[in-house]
Each structure stands twice: as C-alpha cells, then as structure tokens.
Amino acid sequence: MLRRSLFVCAVFLGVAILVAAGALFAFLPLCSESVIQEAVSPDGRYRAQVSEGGCGVTTGVTTYITVERSFNTLLAKEADVLIAEGDRVSLDARIRWTGPRRLVISWNGSEQVFLYESKALGVSVDYADR
Structure with missing residues (x-):
C-alpha cells in the first residue's frame, strides 16, 4: 500500500x-524581432522599415526590409523588398529616401539573400554595398 x-x-x-x-x-x-530603422518618404505616403529577427545564438540573423503604402489608414498595404540572412551577425542595413518614390538600401552584404526586389508598390528600390 x-x-x-x-x-x-x-x-x-x-x-x-x-x-x-x-x-x-x-x-x-x-525568437525575437525588432525594428532597427523606420523612414517615411518625403511626401508622407510611404514608410520603409528595417527589422531583424533571430532565434538564438545557433541561428542566423534575418533582416527584413518592407515598404508600406498609406500606412496611417485601414487600406495600408505592405510589401517585402529585401529578405536576407547573415551568419549570426547583423547585416547593418540602412534605408534612406532620395525622392517620394525612390528608396536606397545599403548593407554590408549577406551570406544568403532570399528576396531582392527593385520595385514594390510603385517605389523604386536601389541597392548599395557599404
């Protein structure tokens, strides 16, 4: 018993x-994701955002860059323009608007780029290595 x-x-x-x-x-x-940088276009109609995410020290750091149109309304629309993964280090990506519909992305390179768009939602995207 x-x-x-x-x-x-x-x-x-x-x-x-x-x-x-x-x-x-x-x-x-x-896993975590954080916003690194946001920038609004000169005419205020678009917003670009750099986000990074990772799931610990054994995985890479994934960088997402998105463009969003009409971000302050219910009709907002978002599109990815760059998705890349670095080997446990940040890509140190930076964004800047050079016109109402022209975005420049610069970064230190990547081991693997999954998405690399030159145009999204009417915004032209240029890339520059640093």
Missing part, C-alpha cells in the same frame, strides 16, 4: 513538473 502511494505521488509530481515546464516555455519568447 505504501509503495502504491509513493508511486502515485511520484507520478503526480512528475506530471506537475512537466505541466509547469510546458507553461514556462509557452510564455517565454524563443
């Missing part, structure tokens, strides 16, 4: 530990 009670207590304790660990991991963000 005592062995059975100890077994039930051990199983109950084990289940409680698993539930607590699962709840802890469910609320801890394993």
Whole structure:
C-alpha cells in the first residue's frame, strides 16, 4: 500500500513538473524581432522599415526590409523588398529616401539573400554595398 502511494505521488509530481515546464516555455519568447530603422518618404505616403529577427545564438540573423503604402489608414498595404540572412551577425542595413518614390538600401552584404526586389508598390528600390 505504501509503495502504491509513493508511486502515485511520484507520478503526480512528475506530471506537475512537466505541466509547469510546458507553461514556462509557452510564455517565454524563443525568437525575437525588432525594428532597427523606420523612414517615411518625403511626401508622407510611404514608410520603409528595417527589422531583424533571430532565434538564438545557433541561428542566423534575418533582416527584413518592407515598404508600406498609406500606412496611417485601414487600406495600408505592405510589401517585402529585401529578405536576407547573415551568419549570426547583423547585416547593418540602412534605408534612406532620395525622392517620394525612390528608396536606397545599403548593407554590408549577406551570406544568403532570399528576396531582392527593385520595385514594390510603385517605389523604386536601389541597392548599395557599404
């Protein structure tokens, strides 16, 4: 009888530990994304944004650059213009508007570029290595 009670207590304790660990991991963000830079076009109709995300030291840093039209309305539309991944280091991407519909992106290069657009939502995109 005592062995059975100890077994039930051990199983109950084990289940409680698993539930607590699962709840802890469910609320801890394993991946993160942060906005590095935002820039609004000279006419105020577009916004470009540089974001970086990663999932720890064993993965690369992914850089996303997006252009958004009419960002302050419900009809906002967004398009990716650059998606690249560096080997655990930032691409150090920078954006600047040279006209109402012309965006220049500069960065230090990348190991792998997944998306590289020259035009999006009516905005021309130029690239410059640093």
